[in-house]
Structure formats: structure tokens, C-alpha cells
Amino acid sequence: MAISLGQELVWFSDETSARLEDLQFVLGQGPGLSFQYETAVREVPDLGLLLDQQWPQYAAEAGKLGIAALFIWPVHIGAVQMGTMTGYRRTAGSLSSEQSAQGWLVADALAQHVLDHWPASTDDVDGPGRAGAVDLHRAEVHQATGILSVRLGVSLTEALDRLRAQTYACGGSLADTAHALIQRELPDDID
Template sequence: MGATTGSLLASLRPAADEGERREWAVACAHALGLGGSAVFLGRELVWFSDDTSARLEDPQFVLGQGPGPLIGDEREVRQVPDLGRLLAQQWPRFAAEAEALDIAALFVWPVHIGAVPAGTMTGYRRTPGPLTRQQPTGGRLVTDALAEQALHHWPAAHASHNGTGHTGTVELHRAEVHQATGVLSVQLDVSLAGALDRLRSEACTSGRSLTDTAGDIIQRKLPQ
């Protein structure tokens, strides 16, 4: 596993195009024994290897439940090797979402830029079980490389292509969420934090993704 991770790290070119980044993200997830993985920097979903890993981040962001929001400034991977045992008690609402996605185990690596906590990488498996002895270290190497690549390709503030994101790219997947939060803040005359709570509540109640709900608000489809 170590040699495979090392060769993957060496193969990621700074100027890699979308296809290369997608293949690299999928290969890294598989090298770590994961079904897929997604990376958050700040509040932005910037990289994901497959649709399941991207969808898994929505309930964590909407509900504030799951291992990701609790990792804080930890340095070691947080392992939840058997969701069936732990989720129903610790995160009951998140449990139903994970079960619907057929996820049996979750692993969250903290992402640091230097000494500063910057985000997380969440990986999933469809079968229960812990990581091997080498996989936590391999995951840390991957998070470092992904963070560096994301920073190198972070869209400029004036860029017009910020959007919902595509598998493996460094698009800002939450751009519509931020825009909808601003719309609600003005319409309801509430703070941005209050507007985000309203958006999360609407997504949770409707059972739709946060991005789809945000799109409806932007298009003025939801009753106010």
C-alpha cells in the first residue's frame, strides 16, 4: 500500500487537467482501501472521487452530525469502522442518510496547511472494518497532496466558473449555497448564520440535497 501511495503522490502533476485529477482521486481512494473520498477546505467541498462521497457530505453539513464536524484540530484519523453500532446512538438523523447511501464505515482525516487546521478528507467503505496499520499514514500523505493541489487551483475571486463542482475538480461545490444564504438573509432580514440555518432546515425537511435546495431559493421557487 505504501509503495502504491508513494507512486500516486509522485504522479500528480501541478498542471493536471480535470480527467487526470479525477483518475488520481479515485486511485487514491482505492489505494487507501476506500470506496470513495471527499475533501473539504474551510466550508468548501473542493474534491471528491465519486457521487456517493459528495452526497455524504451534505447531511454532515446540513445536520451538523457525523464524524467530520467533530474532528476539530485533531491530528489523527477518526475511525468509525462500524456505523451500524455507533451511528444510531450518536448521530440518529445522520444514520438514516448513511444507511440510504449503503455506507458501513467512515474515516475522517484532518487536513492541515502547515500547522493550521484547514479541513477534512472523509472516506467511506460499504463493508465494516478498521483501517490497516499503514492506511492512516497513507491517508495523511494524500490529504497533504490534495490540499496543496487544491490551493494551487483555487478559483480567483472574480472567476466566473465557480459552481456545483465536478468529480475530481477543484470547483467550489458550495458556491450556490453561499449565494442562496445571501438571498435569504436579505429576504428574511436575518443574519447570514440565521439564513444558513433556514437553508439547512429546508433541505432537511424536503429530503433534497443542500445544493438543489439552494438552487431553488436562487430561482425563487420556494415560498417565503
């Protein structure tokens, strides 16, 4: 499971969940990106059927991770949808009504968890994905975007696109690419 508020990943249960969310952000496609003001679970019961349809790159990359199905619940705080909770399965198929209902309970509980554990300062965090902590996993991505924008004299949008392209070309995570750029482990002229 992973919780994202807007485009910011704030909690994940395992590395696969984090990678799935990262792929959506890097590729700019996926079932959670256009999920706003929805009141039902979005089911993608067979990612293999999407290889030539809605999210071809995302479906292919998720398939490489062994993911066959995705399920996205809206995360509400009161009446306001704040983000999404994404779950995955390694076998194709829809959720049963009981599984869907349990997902709603988990989404509500995690929304409360996120609120209860939102860091008051950077000293209050336990690290990415750790229980009891809410981290802003893309803070370095935003910093790296700004650095790249200044270095190359391009807009923030173009800088982020170049950072995403570098990440995709290397097959790593966006956070790792951003960290490498900040630490000057990447060349200044990312294409």
C-alpha cells in the same frame, strides 16, 4: 473521498462523497464537523453502532446510502490544519495500518492539489468535483441564505436553518435547494 476546508466542500471523488459532506452540513452533525487540531485519523468503523449515539440522524442517512464506515484525516498545509479528508467504506471495519498510512499520503497529496488548483477567478473552474478543479461548492448556499434572510426578515442563522430544513424535508442536496431558491423555483416563505 472528499476534501472540506472548514465547512466548505472543495473537492470530491464521487457523488456519494459529496452527499456525505452535504449531509453533515445540512444536519449539523457528523464525524468531520468537530474535527479540529487533530493529528490522528478519526475512524468510525461501524456507523450502525452510532444510530442511537453521537450522530443519530447522520448515521441513519449515511446508512441509507449504503455507507458502513467512515474515516477522516486532517488536511494540513504546513503545520496548520486547514480541513478534513473523508473516506468511506461500504463494509464495517477498521483500517489496517497500511490503509491508514496510504490515507495520509492521499490527504497530503490532495492538500497540495487543492492549493495548486485554487481558482484565481470564477473563470478558472471546471465544475463541481471535476479533476483539476477546486470549486467552492456552497457559494450558492451562502447567496441563498442572504436572499432568504432579506425576504423573510430573519437573521442569517435562521435563514440557513430554514434552508437546511427545506433540504432535509425534500431529501435533496443543499446546493440544489439553494439553486432552486435563487432561481425562484421555491416559495418565498420557506418554513
